[in-house]
Amino acid sequence: MLATMLYAPGDVRCEEVDEPKILKPTDVIIRLSATCICGSDLWPFRGANEVTAPMAMGHEYCGIVVEVGSAVRTVRPGQFVVGSFCLSDNTCPHCRFGFQSSCEQREFMTGAQAPLARVPLADGTLVATDEIPSDDLIPSLLATSDVLGTGWYAADAAGVQEGSTAVVVGDGAVGLMGVLAAKQMGAARIIAMSRHKTRQDLALEFGATDIISERGDEGVARIKDLTGGVGAESVLECVGTQESMTQAINCARPGGKIGFVGVPHGVQFDGQSLFFQQKSLLGGPAPVRRFLPYLMDLVLDRTINPGKVFDLELPLADVAEGYRAMDERRAVKTLLRL
Amino acid sequence: MLATMLYAPGDVRCEEVDEPKILKPTDVIIRLSATCICGSDLWPFRGANEVTAPMAMGHEYCGIVVEVGSAVRTVRPGQFVVGSFCLSDNTCPHCRFGFQSSCEQREFMTGAQAPLARVPLADGTLVATDEIPSDDLIPSLLATSDVLGTGWYAADAAGVQEGSTAVVVGDGAVGLMGVLAAKQMGAARIIAMSRHKTRQDLALEFGATDIISERGDEGVARIKDLTGGVGAESVLECVGTQESMTQAINCARPGGKIGFVGVPHGVQFDGQSLFFQQKSLLGGPAPVRRFLPYLMDLVLDRTINPGKVFDLELPLADVAEGYRAMDERRAVKTLLRL
Numbered sequence: 287m288l289a290t291m292l293y294a295p296g297d298v299r300c301e302e303v304d305e306p307k308i309l310k311p312t313d314v315i316i317r318l319s320a321t322c323i324c325g326s327d328l329w330p331f332r333g334a335n336e337v338t339a340p341m342a343m344g345h346e347y348c349g350i351v352v353e354v355g356s357a358v359r360t361v362r363p364g365q366f367v368v369g370s371f372c373l374s375d376n377t378c379p380h381c382r383f384g385f386q387s388s389c390e391q392r393e394f395m396t397g398a399q400a401p402l403a404r405v406p407l408a409d410g411t412l413v414a415t416d417e418i419p420s421d422d423l424i425p426s427l428l429a430t431s432d433v434l435g436t437g438w439y440a441a442d443a444a445g446v447q448e449g450s451t452a453v454v455v456g457d458g459a460v461g462l463m464g465v466l467a468a469k470q471m472g473a474a475r476i477i478a479m480s481r482h483k484t485r486q487d488l489a490l491e492f493g494a495t496d497i498i499s500e501r502g503d504e505g506v507a508r509i510k511d512l513t514g515g516v517g518a519e520s521v522l523e524c525v526g527t528q529e530s531m532t533q534a535i536n537c538a539r540p541g542g543k544i545g546f547v548g549v550p551h552g553v554q555f556d557g558q559s560l561f562f563q564q565k566s567l568l569g570g571p572a573p574v575r576r577f578l579p580y581l582m583d584l585v586l587d588r589t590i591n592p593g594k595v596f597d598l599e600l601p602l603a604d605v606a607e608g609y610r611a612m613d614e615r616r617a618v619k620t621l622l623r624l
Numbered sequence: 625m626l627a628t629m630l631y632a633p634g635d636v637r638c639e640e641v642d643e644p645k646i647l648k649p650t651d652v653i654i655r656l657s658a659t660c661i662c663g664s665d666l667w668p669f670r671g672a673n674e675v676t677a678p679m680a681m682g683h684e685y686c687g688i689v690v691e692v693g694s695a696v697r698t699v700r701p702g703q704f705v706v707g708s709f710c711l712s713d714n715t716c717p718h719c720r721f722g723f724q725s726s727c728e729q730r731e732f733m734t735g736a737q738a739p740l741a742r743v744p745l746a747d748g749t750l751v752a753t754d755e756i757p758s759d760d761l762i763p764s765l766l767a768t769s770d771v772l773g774t775g776w777y778a779a780d781a782a783g784v785q786e787g788s789t790a791v792v793v794g795d796g797a798v799g800l801m802g803v804l805a806a807k808q809m810g811a812a813r814i815i816a817m818s819r820h821k822t823r824q825d826l827a828l829e830f831g832a833t834d835i836i837s838e839r840g841d842e843g844v845a846r847i848k849d850l851t852g853g854v855g856a857e858s859v860l861e862c863v864g865t866q867e868s869m870t871q872a873i874n875c876a877r878p879g880g881k882i883g884f885v886g887v888p889h890g891v892q893f894d895g896q897s898l899f900f901q902q903k904s905l906l907g908g909p910a911p912v913r914r915f916l917p918y919l920m921d922l923v924l925d926r927t928i929n930p931g932k933v934f935d936l937e938l939p940l941a942d943v944a945e946g947y948r949a950m951d952e953r954r955a956v957k958t959l960l961r962l
Contacts, residue, residue: 379852379853379854379877380854380877380878380879383857383877383878383879384879385877385878385879385902387878387902388878388879388902443904514717515717516717516718519721526895528895531895539717539718539721539723540718540721540723540725540726540908541718541721541722541723541726541911546895546899549896549899550895550896550898550899551896552895553894553895553896554892554893554894554895555892555893555895555898556891556892557864557866557869557884557888557890557891557892557893558887558888558889558891560888560893560905560907561884561887561888561907561908561909562908562909563908564723564725564726564906564907564908564909565906566781566904566905566906567898567904567905567906568902568903568904568905569898569899569902570878570899570900570901570902571899571900571902573879
């Protein structure tokens, strides 16, 4: 089959590979309904993460089960399933505590930018629908696998609640999903920090009440203006650089919470500064599995339409163009048709 | 009057100074019933904080109001009052959000190791009792001003709740008060990390269920042993060094919360490590005022006896010995009689 391999920064290829096989009795093989490119795929594509060997790319997935390992109990061939990019047994103490992304058996999904994929720890990871969903719901269901679940976790970790004020730092796909999440959680005011017209428009569509195009100290000053000099209860940090993290911390009010989901690259916190600022921090790879059944229901009953975050659709064969379009910020997020 | 001045590291003196005066209409002058030495007083005493000019020491206080400024409305001469070491108006947005230690008008109390003290922002800061409390309650009421309130905040920030497991890093007075707080909040298991017999005994008296004398990686391994390999939901960091902070973070389970109240000295957090560990952090100078009325009630109805944390009592004239005893860990906390 054709699959996506990253050979070196900037060098992503769609090439012939062997089809995946069941390797462990807890594995499942799925035929993907669609797949996509994640903002985090750009870290190695840009050379910010080392690439020492060709990497099988892709960790967002949904599709039809085609084969199950001998120990798999909860899904069967023919079912439509979605799973998190974090593979988890969903039974260990960390999973039961709602932090499936720290599962004792955690693995990260790979190889999902392909028509077939192996999903380890299938019983813990996959959530099946009652029926095969209609085609128009596929992009939104695919989004629950990571980008929506990650934005949702940012809002959850930032303590967004009914009536609160949330600031979203980062107008990438995750930030936009953070806007959608904050809206669903009842935030009264959702301030998206973005300087790109198309992303601003998407943020407004997903529920942002205010857009701020300034960054850094100027951006923080604007947030203060909008919040009576106070700052926000909840800040969603969806980038992962020192600049964005500092901006996020400074946008929060004392006692406010920062949920950070952009994988930090070169970020350091000074203990004493954090102490005197009294800002709460919680981040990490999102425990998407905690939210997945609920998010899938919101999609299936058409309450939310996170699939709108895909603004570029390409056939898998053109995956390299998909990476380039996102790298150059010509696209927010690329859906790959199989 | 005699008051406590720090001239340089190690050089603390009890010497004649002018009596405090009302400087602003929102000030109150109190005659202290007792005062004490805080662990944080040891930072400048040890030279960890710079001392550029003689410092009027002391920020924990309770006593009788002797004079009020013209704008003071909520307390009157003759009343017994306790106030937080953080002075706050208790009306600004940060105060109303429960973070009085980030009050827009915040000042830090000084000069309380003396028989008389000026308390700025008196209406927001002071809490009066209905009656003059009996003498035996004075140490415990004094404790609510900072050391208990700070331990309480550590437990609150660490999310201690009914049935949870809490680890307390640091067996100083604040750590011991953290044990008491966790007990009051219903923690089922309270693990105190201490290698000093007298402090271990106090921790057990305040409600610790387990004592661990190991530190660092060994200490973390023992916490893991005691928690089925999982770690604790709540960790109270009550020291402020890189070693204690690292220990605290590593004792917490993924998704666990660290409340840190030891003023960080030289502490740095690596963003990526914090991200993948999924530990929640909230620290700062304690918003004691949030908890003060409740804590005073617990003392007045004799539910708690935090005054037991004072294991050395000296007359004010011997304040220098009080500092030395705490510096050399011969005393947990020194009460100064006036």
